[in-house]
Amino acid sequence: VRGVAEAHDRAVSTLATPPATIALVDGGVRLDVGGRIAVLHPQWLRDRSTEPGQVDRTNRQRLYTPLDLPGDLVVVGYAASDGAVVAEFSDGHRATYALDALMRALGWLADAEAPPAPEPWSAPLDPLAYVDWAGIGWDAATADPDAVIAYLDGFFRFGFAVLRGTPTELGTVRRVADRLGYISGNNFGWVFDVRAEATPTDLAYTPIALSAHTDQPYRRPVPGIQLLHCLRNDAPGGDSTLVDGLAAAVALAADDPDAHAALAGVETEWRYDTGDDTVVGRGRVLEYEPDGRFHRIRFSTKLDSPVPSPGVDLAAYYRGRRRLAEWLDDPAHRLVFRLEPGDVVVFDNHRLLHGRTAFDPSLGSRHLQGCYIDHDGPDTMYRLAVRRRASMSR
Numbered sequence: 001v002r003g004v005a006e007a008h009d010r011a012v013s014t015l016a017t018p019p020a021t022i023a024l025v026d027g028g029v030r031l032d033v034g035g036r037i038a039v040l041h042p043q044w045l046r047d048r049s050t051e052p053g054q055v056d057r058t059n060r061q062r063l064y065t066p067l068d069l070p071g072d073l074v075v076v077g078y079a080a081s082d083g084a085v086v087a088e089f090s091d092g093h094r095a096t097y098a099l100d101a102l103m104r105a106l107g108w109l110a111d112a113e114a115p116p117a118p119e120p121w122s123a124p125l126d127p128l129a130y131v132d133w134a135g136i137g138w139d140a141a142t143a144d145p146d147a148v149i150a151y152l153d154g155f156f157r158f159g160f161a162v163l164r165g166t167p168t169e170l171g172t173v174r175r176v177a178d179r180l181g182y183i184s185g186n187n188f189g190w191v192f193d194v195r196a197e198a199t200p201t202d203l204a205y206t207p208i209a210l211s212a213h214t215d216q217p218y219r220r221p222v223p224g225i226q227l228l229h230c231l232r233n234d235a236p237g238g239d240s241t242l243v244d245g246l247a248a249a250v251a252l253a254a255d256d257p258d259a260h261a262a263l264a265g266v267e268t269e270w271r272y273d274t275g276d277d278t279v280v281g282r283g284r285v286l287e288y289e290p291d292g293r294f295h296r297i298r299f300s301t302k303l304d305s306p307v308p309s310p311g312v313d314l315a316a317y318y319r320g321r322r323r324l325a326e327w328l329d330d331p332a333h334r335l336v337f338r339l340e341p342g343d344v345v346v347f348d349n350h351r352l353l354h355g356r357t358a359f360d361p362s363l364g365s366r367h368l369q370g371c372y373i374d375h376d377g378p379d380t381m382y383r384l385a386v387r388r389r390a391s392m393s394r
């Protein structure tokens with residue numbers, strides 16, 4: 001892996017870039033590449049050094065702590081040549097940096113390993129693109145990186161993928177989860193069975209229709225990505241539904257900004273309680289990063305309650321909740337499909353909402369097994385597939 005990572009660095013350092021102009025400013029380096037300007041803080045630059053003794057050769061982790069460097073560290077000398085920047089520091093250290101690695105760190109060059117950004121969808125994707133499991137398979141070392149990247153490209157853009165052709169044996173979902181990422185436990189166990197039960201611990205374990213919802217909003221952390229593997233689905237009904245919560249949030253922000261602000265601002269409590277088991281979590285229905293990027297939707301109208309406090313606009317909150325429910329329930333926005341035995345639907349539980357139509361357990365059976373994986377698994381899988389494809393093409 002180290003060889004591949006180093007090859008990646010070498011590969012990016014050969015990119016053609018405009019000449020850089022550099023100067024010392026405020027103890028750091030002022031970098032000007034084709035009119036794009038940044039002042040690189042001396043500590044930031046010093047910590048990016050990969051000269052011998054600075055980072056471990058295998059894991060690239062720093063071998064020193066902040067206390068090993070002077071607090072008044074500055075850059076005292078510099079040079080630029082052949083797509084590289086050389087800096088000399090007041091602690092005597094001298095390091096060479098590939099110019100395009102610096103540009104990538106500054107966001108001036110795209111990170112070739114970064115998965116694609118989400119694309120909101122407000123109508124079902126037609127046709128539904130099934131992913132053939134044979135292209136992914138059980139072994140990362142022999143998988144076709146193009147097939148892995150194609151699967152993940154769809155997953156990151158649209159928030160879901162449907163894998164077809166996995167085994168139809170009990171426990172398959174656990175093996176698939178181990179291949180796609182890191183399984184995360186939950187209050188129903190590592191793997192849960194979705195079928196009609198006599199004493200259901202959740203409405204999922206009944207034959208009734210389930211409107212669009214996200215799972216386990218009460219958990220800390222809220223499960224990231226859900227997998228549902230179909231073992232049997234021959235009862236009338238029981239079709240699966242998916243709808244994009246990101247697109248719903250975009251629509252609400254445009255149609256009713258006050259209601260959108262209430263859902264993003266009012267604290268909500270989600271409470272799961274069967275008497276024997278209780279899990280309580282708080283947060284916002286719509287959560288955003290400080291820079292405005294969408295972070296997460298939690299929508300489960302069976303379990304939610306806003307927390308009243310002075311100044312909280314519950315009228316706007318409930319208007320927004322109702323509008324979201326209408327948007328999410330609209331057949332024009334919703335994808336409806338039928339899981340066949342061996343299919344696995346994989347979806348982002350922080351973005352997509354899922355549901356199902358009612359089924360009749362007296363005329364057949366419907367049995368899914370599900371589990372959750374964390375968000376970083378597919379991210380890692382994408383980055384390693386990009387590296388593997390690059391190393392195979394050399």
Ligand SMILES: [Fe+2]
Pocket residue numbers: 204213214215354
């Ligand atoms: Fe669910």
